[in-house]
Amino acid sequence: MNPAVAIAAFAAVSLATAGIGFYGLRISRTTGDFYVASRTVRPWWNASAIGGEYLSAASFLGVAGLILLSGTDALWFPVGYTAGYLMLLLFVAAPLRRSGAYTIPDFTEARLDSRVVRSVTSVVVVIVGWLYIVPQLHGAALAIRITTGLPAWVGMVAVVVVVCVTVVAGGMRSITFVQAFQYWLKLTALAVPILFIVFVLADSGTPAVAEGSVNPTGAAPAGMYQNVSLLVALLFGTLGLPHVLVRFYTNPDGQSARRTTLIVLGLLSVFYLFPTAYGLIGRVFAPHLAQSGQADALVLLLPGELVGGMAGDLLSALVVAGAFGAFLSTTSGLVVSLAGVISQDLFGGSVQGFRRAAVISAVVPLGIASMTGSLALAGSVGMVFAFTASTICPVLLLGIWWRGLTDAGAIAGMVTGAVLCGGAMVAGAWLSPGGTPPWLAQPAAWTVPAAFAVMVMVSRATRGRVPRTITRLMTRLHTPERPLVTER
Amino acid sequence: MTRVRVTAPRSVRAGGITAGSATAGSVTAGSASQGGSAVTAARLAAASREAAEESDAGQVFVRSLIRSQLRLGVVVAAGFLLILAAFPLMLGLVPGLAESTIMGLPFDWVLLGAGIYPVVGLSAWLYIRTAARNESRYRDLVGDK
Numbered sequence: 064m065n066p067a068v069a070i071a072a073f074a075a076v077s078l079a080t081a082g083i084g085f086y087g088l089r090i091s092r093t094t095g096d097f098y099v100a101s102r103t104v105r106p107w108w109n110a111s112a113i114g115g116e117y118l119s120a121a122s123f124l125g126v127a128g129l130i131l132l133s134g135t136d137a138l139w140f141p142v143g144y145t146a147g148y149l150m151l152l153l154f155v156a157a158p159l160r161r162s163g164a165y166t167i168p169d170f171t172e173a174r175l176d177s178r179v180v181r182s183v184t185s186v187v188v189v190i191v192g193w194l195y196i197v198p199q200l201h202g203a204a205l206a207i208r209i210t211t212g213l214p215a216w217v218g219m220v221a222v223v224v225v226v227c228v229t230v231v232a233g234g235m236r237s238i239t240f241v242q243a244f245q246y247w248l249k250l251t252a253l254a255v256p257i258l259f260i261v262f263v264l265a266d267s268g269t270p271a272v273a274e275g276s277v278n279p280t281g282a283a284p285a286g287m288y289q290n291v292s293l294l295v296a297l298l299f300g301t302l303g304l305p306h307v308l309v310r311f312y313t314n315p316d317g318q319s320a321r322r323t324t325l326i327v328l329g330l331l332s333v334f335y336l337f338p339t340a341y342g343l344i345g346r347v348f349a350p351h352l353a354q355s356g357q358a359d360a361l362v363l364l365l366p367g368e369l370v371g372g373m374a375g376d377l378l379s380a381l382v383v384a385g386a387f388g389a390f391l392s393t394t395s396g397l398v399v400s401l402a403g404v405i406s407q408d409l410f411g412g413s414v415q416g417f418r419r420a421a422v423i424s425a426v427v428p429l430g431i432a433s434m435t436g437s438l439a440l441a442g443s444v445g446m447v448f449a450f451t452a453s454t455i456c457p458v459l460l461l462g463i464w465w466r467g468l469t470d471a472g473a474i475a476g477m478v479t480g481a482v483l484c485g486g487a488m489v490a491g492a493w494l495s496p497g498g499t500p501p502w503l504a505q506p507a508a509w510t511v512p513a514a515f516a517v518m519v520m521v522s523r524a525t526r527g528r529v530p531r532t533i534t535r536l537m538t539r540l541h542t543p544e545r546p547l548v549t550e551r
Numbered sequence: 552m553t554r555v556r557v558t559a560p561r562s563v564r565a566g567g568i569t570a571g572s573a574t575a576g577s578v579t580a581g582s583a584s585q586g587g588s589a590v591t592a593a594r595l596a597a598a599s600r601e602a603a604e605e606s607d608a609g610q611v612f613v614r615s616l617i618r619s620q621l622r623l624g625v626v627v628a629a630g631f632l633l634i635l636a637a638f639p640l641m642l643g644l645v646p647g648l649a650e651s652t653i654m655g656l657p658f659d660w661v662l663l664g665a666g667i668y669p670v671v672g673l674s675a676w677l678y679i680r681t682a683a684r685n686e687s688r689y690r691d692l693v694g695d696k
Contacts, residue, residue, distance in 0.1 A: 135659055135660065135663055138660070138663040138664050139663075141664075142635070142663065142667050145667075145668065145671055146631070146635070146667075146671055148671075149628075149631060149671050149674060149675055150628065152675055152678060152679070153623075153624035153627055153628050153678055154624050154628075157682070290639075294635075318683060318686070321678075321679045321682065321683075322679065324675070325672075325675050325676060325679055328671055328672055328675050329672060332668035332669075332671065332672060335668070336664070336665060336668075339660070339664040339665070343656075343660060343664070464617070464621050534610065537613065537617065538609075538610075538613050541613065541616055541617045541620060542613060542616065542686075542689065543686040543687075543689065543690060
C-alpha cells in the first residue's frame with residue numbers, strides 16, 4: 064500500500080476528531096457539561112455516539128481477522144457483542160439512568176452506602192479500562208506498521224496524543240459529537256470498500272462465495288464449552304463496561320435510555336454484517352493472510368489485494384481512516400470514563416482534576432501496550448469482557464434487582480471474580496498459547512457464576528448490613544420519572 | 552386506599568438529583584449536604600414525595616412494578632437465548648442444512664452472520680413496549696398523570 068495515502072488518511076481522521084472536539088469546547092462550560100453533556104443529548108445522536116464508542120479495534124479489525132482464522136466459530140463474537148446490548152437494555156439501561164450516578168463507583172457507593180465499596184469498584188473500573196485500551200493501541204501499532212512501514216510505537220503514541228488533546232479540550236460534550244461522527248465514519252469505511260469488492264468480483268465472473276467452509280489454517284473447530292463460555296463473557300461483559308455505562312447518563316430519562324439502546328442495537332446489527340462479509344471473502348480469496356499470521360490486518364489489506372490500482376489505494380485509505388476512527392473513538396470513550404472515576408476519587412471532581420486524570424488514564428495503558436506483544440485483537444478484548452462479566456456485572460445486576468445485597472457481599476464477590484478471572488488470564492498468558500486448556504482460555508463460564516454465588520452468600524451472611532436507604536433507592540431506580548412541567 | 556400523594560412538585564426529581572450529584576459525585580439526593588436555599592427547598596419537596604412513595608401502600612405498588620419488570624427482562628432474555636441455542640442445534644441436527652446455500656452464500660454463515668440480528672431487534676422492541684406499559688400502569692395506580 065502507498066504509505067503517503069495511509070498517513071494522509073490518519074491525519075484527516077485526527078484533524079476531524081480534534082476539530083469537532085474544539086468546536087464542542089465552546090458549548091461546554093460547567094463541570095456537569097464536562098462529565099455527561101448535561102444530559103441533553105438526543106437519542107439518535109446518543110445512539111450513534113454509543114455505537115461509535117463501542118465499535119473498537121476488535122470489531123473493526125479483529126472480528127474479520129478471527130473469522131478468517133476460525134470461520135463460523137468466530138461469528139459468535141459479533142453476535143455476542145450485539146446481544147450484550149440486549150442484556151444491557153433488559154436489566155440495566157433504565158434503572159441505571161434513573162440512579163442519576165455519573166460513574167459505576169458513584170452507583171455502587173450510593174446503592175450500598177459505603178466508601179469502601181466505592182474504592183474497590185473504582186479500582187476494578189480502572190483495571191477494566193486500562194485492559195481495554197491496550198488492545199486498541201496494539202491495533203494502532205499494527206495498522207501503522209502494515210500500512211506505512213513506520214515503527215509500531217508511532218501508531219500508539221499518535222492515538223494517545225490525539226485522544227488526550229480531544230478529551231482535555233472538550234470533555235463529554237464534544238466527545239458525544241466526535242463519537243457519533245466516528246460511528247458513521249466506521250460504517251462507511253467498511254461498507255464502501257466491501258461493496259466495491261463484491262461488484263468487482265461479480266464483474267470478473269468469479270463464482271459465488273459458496274465455499275465459505277474452506278479452512279485456511281486447518282485449525283480444529285472450537286468446542287461447545289468454548290463457545291458457551293465466550294457468549295457468557297460477551298453477554299454479561301457488555302453491561303459492565305465503564306465507557307458504555309457513562310453514555311446512559313446523557314439520556315434525559317429512563318424511557319429514552321431504552322429507546323437509545325434500541326437504536327444502538329440496530330446500528331450494531333448493520334455494522335457487524337460488514338466484518339462478517341470481509342471474513343467470508345477473505346477466507347475464499349485471501350487465505351494466505353491467515354497462514355502468514357496477518358489475519359488482523361485482513362480488513363486493511365483486502366481492498367488493495369482484490370481491487371488494486373488507484374481505486375484500490377483510495378479504498379485502502381478509507382479503511383485506514385475507519386480503523387483509526389475505531390482506535391480513537393474507543394480509546395477516548397474509555398479515557399473519559401476513567402478520567403471521571405479517577406478525578407472524582409483523587410482530585411475532588413474539578414475540571415482541572417478531570418484534565419489531569421484524562422492524561423493519566425491514557426498514558427498508563429501506553430506503557431503497558433509498549434511492553435506487551437499483540438495477540439489476536441478480538442481474543443484479547445474477549446478477555447476484558449470476561450473480566451468485566453466476573454466483577455462489575457454481578458454488582459450491577461444484584462444491586463439493581465436484589466434488595467439483599469450488602470457492601471461486604473459486593474466486595475467479596477468483586478474480589479473473587481477479579482482474582483479468578485485475572486488468575487486465569489495470567490495463567491493463560493504464561494502457558495504457551497497453544498497449550499492453554501479451554502477452561503483457562505475462556506474462563507467466564509465458571510468465574511461469572513462463582514462471583515455471583517460469593518456475592519449472594521456473603522450478603523446473606525451479613526444481612527444486618529443492608530443499607531437503610533434501600534427502600535428509597537429501589538423506588539428511585541425503578542419508578543418512572545414524573546413528567547416534567549418545567550426543566551430546571 | 553387513600554391516594555395521598557404524588558401531586559407534589561413535578562420538577563423536583565430532576566432538580567434534586569442534579570444538585571446532589573453534580574458536586575459531591577454522590578447519588579443519594581438526601582445524603583449530600585450542600586447549602587443553598589433552592590437545594591433545600593427541592594430537597595424538602597423531594598422528601599415529601601418520597602415519604603408518600605415509601606408508605607406501605609406506595610411500596611406495594613413499587614415492589615409489584617419491580618417484580619413485573621424483572622420478570623419481563625428474564626422472560627425476554629430466556630426466549631432470546633433459546634432461539635440463539637436453537638440455531639447451532641438446528642445446523643447440527645438437520646443433515647445437509649449447513650452445506651446448503653442461499654443466493655450463493657453458505658446457509659450456516661447467513662444464519663449466524665445475519666439471521667440472529669432481527670431476533671435481537673425484535674426482542675428489544677417487545678421488551679421496550681411492555682416495559683413502558685408496565686410503567687404507565689404504575690403511573691395510573693399511583694394517580695400520576
